[in-house]
Amino acid sequence: MDPVFGQLLAEYPRFRTALEPAAHSRVLTVAELAAPAVIERAVVAAGELFGVTDPRHAGQLWWFSAVNALVAPSVTAMVEYGRVPDLDLGTGELFVRDPEDGCGDPGAGYWIGFTPGSFVSGSSDADPRNPQRRSGEGFTRSVAPVVESLSLVTGVKPAPLWAVVSDGVAQAAVEAGNEAFDPYLGVRTAVALVSGLGAAGPGDGVVVPQPRFLDISVTGGTVTPTDMEAVFAEEEPDGVHTVVKRASCCMIYRSPTAGKCLSCPKQKPEERERKLVSGLVP
Template sequence: MVNTVQGRTLTQPDWLAARIVEMGTSWGTTSPRIAGTLWWCMAASALVEPLARAYAHEENGQPPVLDQLECAVRPDGGVERIQVTAPRDDAVECGVALRETLAAVIAPVAEVSGAGAPSLWAIVADAIGNRALDAGAPAAGTRLAAEVADKLPAPRFVEIGGRTFVRRISCCLVFEVPGCEMCTSCPKRPAAERKALLEQLAAES
């Protein structure tokens, strides 16, 4: 059953700690750093997806002002979907609103989980790149990240086997979970190994 909470809830340390424990239980890890990073990968993707899609389609996105967000939370603690519930405010710039919302959430996530804030910002950059790529317009991700600016790195892309992939700068730490392996595109893989795996993936698709 999916539960709905308001955006400001994502900044509450006690609530975050409970959701991160749930995520850890789901994945089989007791490490707050690992569980918190996995939780943030999902939350960050949900936060940036509407704007990345809107930018990819050259539409006016809704500024994701924290107090105007509604978040769908799964039983495992993960944020499944985030949407803006207020009418569009053209006086608020989308990139600025996203930057402020990200900063407000990243600080307590870092505090509760022990994950480094720069690592959490890097996850956002990769999430923007992937969501823009899903929407068919990698350049939209670059544009959105540039508007957010501040501590957010720019997403990077690479062409391998005739297919575009995000050249990741972040790690979700899933390989530190017992029984799990590194993601195919993990930046911690040796470059040659990662390229070979992505070539294989491109050929299969």
């Protein structure tokens, strides 16, 4: 593992389970992850963990968790340290943390992770072929068979699954920017990554949604669309927390033990904004 990930884990220990295989983890290829039996087990595991009974909802819930686990450590490294891991899953080590054949607990087969094996080099963010964009392209190409298999197994159409990918990548970048006290760097990283997702093209007429962002004033509690001109001018906003205006739903509210999450797109905009503000403004 590259030393940059040791630094990442020292600062953000929460990423350890998504970045490092455990003793009982099983390493697998992307083709193995996309196998119907593996996808079916992940969907069943979602039901075991969260009580979600409809395979469409369980599959989308698993995919939302999976995308976050696969990209969040690497995207945080991009924002924090300026290193761009290659998100092509075939270039690193992909693993199931609690494989069905190695763990008898409920939920086995749900949690996955990824240790990048290489980095993307390139020129500045002004270059349309910048490294973040190329890393996003690699992620699209590598997860396309997983999305296809998940769609066939659960009956969820590909478009909402690709919306989960776009939102997951953008959200990881924006959260990293907020934590680094440089929210607009997170937004620029998100835009570059998602442009790569779209450039690689999921196919079948599916369009990867472009991310949208909102700025929350941490002192006044106002919510406004992010000023993208200021983002690309590399301005540093004062007292702003940026969030992704999501196009996708994680489906956790389908669980009998959970409600709608903070940024859920299935709630009224004013209710979502009220919840976002209440979590930030004293």
